Amino acid sequence: MKPFGYLRAASVEEAVRAGAAQPGAKFLGGGTNLVDLMKLGVEEPPLLVDVSGLPLDRIEELPDGGLRIGATVRNSELAAAVAVRERYPVLSQALLSGASGQLRNTATTGGNLVQRTRCTYFQDISKPCNKRAPGTGCPARDGAHRDLAVLGHSAHCVATQPSDLAVALAALDATAHLHGPDGEREVPVTEFHRLPGEHPEQDTVLRPGELITAVRLPPDRPGAHSRYRKARDRASFAFALVSVGAVLEVRGGAVRYAALAFGGLAHRPWRARAAEEVLRGAPATADTFARAADAELAAARPLRENGFKITLARNLAIDALTDLAART
Amino acid sequence: MESSPQPAAAARTTAATAERSDMVLHVNGVPYPLTLDHRTTVLDALREHLDLTGAKKGCDHGQCGACTVLVDGRRANSCLLLAVAQNGRRITTVEGLAEGDRLHPLQEAFLDRDAFQCGYCTPGQLCSAVGLLAEAADGFPSSVTPDTAAPGAPVPLTADEIRERMSGNLCRCGAYPRIVDAVGDVRDGGIRTGQDVAS
Numbered sequence: 001m002k003p004f005g006y007l008r009a010a011s012v013e014e015a016v017r018a019g020a021a022q023p024g025a026k027f028l029g030g031g032t033n034l035v036d037l038m039k040l041g042v043e044e045p046p047l048l049v050d051v052s053g054l055p056l057d058r059i060e061e062l063p064d065g066g067l068r069i070g071a072t073v074r075n076s077e078l079a080a081a082v083a084v085r086e087r088y089p090v091l092s093q094a095l096l097s098g099a100s101g102q103l104r105n106t107a108t109t110g111g112n113l114v115q116r117t118r119c120t121y122f123q124d125i126s127k128p129c130n131k132r133a134p135g136t137g138c139p140a141r142d143g144a145h146r147d148l149a150v151l152g153h154s155a156h157c158v159a160t161q162p163s164d165l166a167v168a169l170a171a172l173d174a175t176a177h178l179h180g181p182d183g184e185r186e187v188p189v190t191e192f193h194r195l196p197g198e199h200p201e202q203d204t205v206l207r208p209g210e211l212i213t214a215v216r217l218p219p220d221r222p223g224a225h226s227r228y229r230k231a232r233d234r235a236s237f238a239f240a241l242v243s244v245g246a247v248l249e250v251r252g253g254a255v256r257y258a259a260l261a262f263g264g265l266a267h268r269p270w271r272a273r274a275a276e277e278v279l280r281g282a283p284a285t286a287d288t289f290a291r292a293a294d295a296e297l298a299a300a301r302p303l304r305e306n307g308f309k310i311t312l313a314r315n316l317a318i319d320a321l322t323d324l325a326a327r328t
Numbered sequence: 329m330e331s332s333p334q335p336a337a338a339a340r341t342t343a344a345t346a347e348r349s350d351m352v353l354h355v356n357g358v359p360y361p362l363t364l365d366h367r368t369t370v371l372d373a374l375r376e377h378l379d380l381t382g383a384k385k386g387c388d389h390g391q392c393g394a395c396t397v398l399v400d401g402r403r404a405n406s407c408l409l410l411a412v413a414q415n416g417r418r419i420t421t422v423e424g425l426a427e428g429d430r431l432h433p434l435q436e437a438f439l440d441r442d443a444f445q446c447g448y449c450t451p452g453q454l455c456s457a458v459g460l461l462a463e464a465a466d467g468f469p470s471s472v473t474p475d476t477a478a479p480g481a482p483v484p485l486t487a488d489e490i491r492e493r494m495s496g497n498l499c500r501c502g503a504y505p506r507i508v509d510a511v512g513d514v515r516d517g518g519i520r521t522g523q524d525v526a527s
């Protein structure tokens with residue numbers, strides 16, 4: 001690991017200023033991804049700006065009935081919050097399906113969203129990788145890509161975003177609050193992560209020095225139910241092969257509202273707008289759910305070894321929606 | 329950085345450009361003033377600088393749980409915690425679980441159940457189990473907690489709950505069934521119930 005400076009930020013303003021002043025500086029949340037990648041030599045920040053002590057550790061009720069989640073709220077605290085378990089179960093379930101008790105106690109909301117891909121070439125500095133070293137190539141495209149993308153990938157990168165939290169937030173229409181050197185802005189979580197295109201080195205739309213300060217959830221829909229389903233290689237403590245976050249409201253046997261997002265399929269949580277189109281107003285039956293999944297997954301372009309993800313995604317979506325429909 | 333910093337900001341700027349910092353880690357109730365390279369993890373600080381070798385280095389990447397300690401009462405992987413970022417925090421390691429000669433009930437239960445073979449994972453298993461009991465009492469759910477459970481209420485620790493909540497601790501010797509039994513004993517008040525929940 002290269003030596004680095006360390007600054008415990010006393011305010012959001014100081015964090016942003018310090019983060020922007022030094023090229024390559026990184027914010028430190030819980031460190032469960034960043035410190036890992038620094039040990040591997042993948043990240044070599046000259047300066048860590050520790051934001052974990054900032055007063056962004058609260059979950060607050062909003063006047064409109066939504067929830068504001070501070071960026072340094074720990075994953076375990078967020079998953080346990082009564083408001084989240086009662087009104088946004090998909091969010092609690094997504095968090096609890098990820099990592100381990102120890103890691104969730106340390107990991108922050110902001111850090112979880114910005115965590116980097118688990119692509120094995122990306123994590124191995126002896127290998128080429130366009131995301132880590134732009135222009136060196138993408139060995140995953142023809143190599144070990146079983147766990148990687150089937151949707152939205154490019155010739156330059158086929159990596160997936162590994163965050164379970166991000167999938168739930170995408171399904172919930174959450175918004176990320178960003179504070180940067182040029183002021184504050186809000187970005188829908190569905191647009192926070194980029195598709196790789198020609199610039200896989202840019203995971204997100206974050207600009208240099210820009211800090212996530214909070215995530216805002218819109219009010220929950222009375223009458224809707226939500227859940228998270230995750231398929232993985234072992235029953236616990238493993239990243240998703242495919243996951244799905246779903247919100248469904250059924251009235252009189254027909255779908256009144258549906259929001260669906262997939263994890264493990266793309267470089268960002270994949271909000272399934274085509275599937276939602278099919279669902280809206282249709283009878284809440286397994287047949288509808290299958291047609292909806294197929295409509296979304298028609299765009300999939302599997303690589304040599306990951307075509308199974310399409311079947312898995314289809315089945316998970318049908319399963320989650322069927323379960324939610326049965327509750328109304 | 330500011331061009332004409334205030335005194336407090338100036339002190340922080342020095343730390344930001346330096347590669348080492350002064351810090352105090354409170355370990356098992358004892359304050360240790362230390363000057364450490366920023367790269368030092370809590371695990372390395374414990375093992376290399378404080379001669380507390382209970383916490384083990386298995387993977388050094390958050391994947392095995394052998395390094396588990398408690399930070400302000402909550403379990404964490406000390407291999408991923410930078411010591412400088414834990415300045416002022418209270419850390420409990422396996423060495424701090426016993427009270428004098430009296431072992432922690434979990435240590436007793438592990439002995440009673442023979443919940444290990446080589447013992448390498450055991451300090452992490454013990455700290456993780458201490459953390460788990462507190463989390464369940466504080467109403468932290470897990471991915472196997474039923475939807476019907478009342479949010480915020482203490483979570484009853486079934487064998488499934490214990491298994492899921494201990495999944496961040498690997499055991500290469502495969503002592504899992506007895507680890508689950510030992511944690512179950514302490515859940516039941518530290519008394520071996522005679523009922524083997526897992527094995």
Ligand SMILES: Cc1cc2nc3c(=O)[nH]c(=O)nc-3n(C[C@H](O)[C@H](O)[C@H](O)COP(=O)(O)OP(=O)(O)OC[C@H]3O[C@@H](n4cnc5c(N)ncnc54)[C@H](O)[C@@H]3O)c2cc1C
Nearest residue numbers: 029030031032033034098099108110111112114164212390
């Ligand atoms: C063994 C293992 C298993 C795991 N399994 C899963 C899993 O199954 N599912 C899952 O979703 N995750 C999993 N994770 C990943 C884990 O969830 C992330 O490491 C964690 O959420 C990152 O949060 P952090 O606060 O520790 O981030 P850090 O490591 O501190 O930071 C990560 C990145 O975010 C940036 N950052 C931090 N805070 C902010 C902010 N406020 N604004 C802008 N940028 C910020 C940092 O600069 C860094 O680039 C696993 C991790 C490990 C080690």
Ligand code: SF4
Nearest residue numbers: 119129138157158159
């Ligand atoms: S998929 Fe992306 S992260 Fe993986 S090797 Fe290719 S460029 Fe790198």
Ligand code: FES
Nearest residue numbers: 386387388393407
């Ligand atoms: S040594 Fe820390 S988790 Fe393995």
Ligand code: FES
Nearest residue numbers: 445447499500501
């Ligand atoms: S007892 Fe040997 S690794 Fe667990």
